[in-house]
Amino acid sequence: MAVDYFTGETRKITSDISAHYVDNARKLPWRVPPGGNLPNPYHVWLSEVMLQQTTVAAVIAYFEKFTRRWPTIGDLAAAEAADVMAAWAGLGYYSRARNLHKCALHIVENLEGIFPQKESELLRLPGIGPYTAAAIAAIAFGERAVVVDANIERLVSRLFAIDIPLPAGKAEIRQAMDGLTPASAAGDFAQACMDMGATICTAKNPKCAVCPVRDSCAARAAGDVERYPVKPPKKAKPVRKGRFFWIEKDGELLLSIRPAKGMLASMRALPDDNWAAGADGDTHPPFAGNWAVHENIVQHSFTHFSLEVDLAVYQNEKIVTDIDDNIWWPLTEIDDAGLPTLFAKAVKWKLEKRND
Structure with missing residues (x-):
């Protein structure tokens, strides 16, 4: 029997x-105060892409760096893809950065630099999935x-004691969030709800005593919140x-550009032995x-596997290499190379x- 989530209690x-x-409300650089003017869609989009599988604490510095360097979506579209990837280095899940640049180009070249407002139209943009489209439509x-991220997923599943294991339970959780989402001020x-999940309804040791909806929470009533x-x-x-x-000469380190497809695609890195998610190097x-x-x-540790790395250091004085994409990078400036965390x-x- 289907649960009715559209009730007086909800x-x-x-x-x-x-x-x-x-x-x-948390004060975050991409937000505006509740009840105020709508925020900059560029800022909402950029922050939501950065926040995918990444903590707010890690994202703030990257968001501020990106918006200083590329204040508008037009500036980002005009950037070199390699510079965007280098600026993203350390944030992980690098396909997000590639799609970020593709999306900026698409919006500038095809939409006159203006974000579409409708969720269905946002879904057509490169790199924007159901969650991000809903978040931009509602917030910007x-x-x-109906916006459901991991924090909201946890909050809603506890409020209604939704015990269908993930990922199958996502549909029921979304239905429940649909019942909660108001007609206005959905953003x-x-x-x-994101703030509730991040600061009160946390994964471990939730602060039920200060939760404004503790008396409506089915999981708390059952004594089984976690x-x-x-x-x-x-x-x-x-x-x-x-x-x-590791190949070094005269204070410079040899870097290469990774293949255009696959893990950490098109990023500067140390040369390696073609390791992959499915096989050793x-x-x-x-x-x-x-x-x-x-x-x-x-x-x-990657999402689906872990990698153990050996480092081979070249010992000869003479260096002979015919690698086409050699880059000799000053070791004193290696932090500016934008190496992925693994190589850094x-x-x-x-x-x-x-x-x-």
């Missing part, structure tokens, strides 16, 4: 959450759209092996020579070993 929950937000344009309400949302058992991640190659160096191998200097870890390890 309206009370909506009212209580909205009232709490007025006095307790005041459209009624403020979505952000209110059970929700119900998640499937975690699968063990496979462990892959990869090898990076082949350990073959980019050219023959005397290599000193340091084993397992870095362990890095290896560089840090080597430089620290040198100083030991």
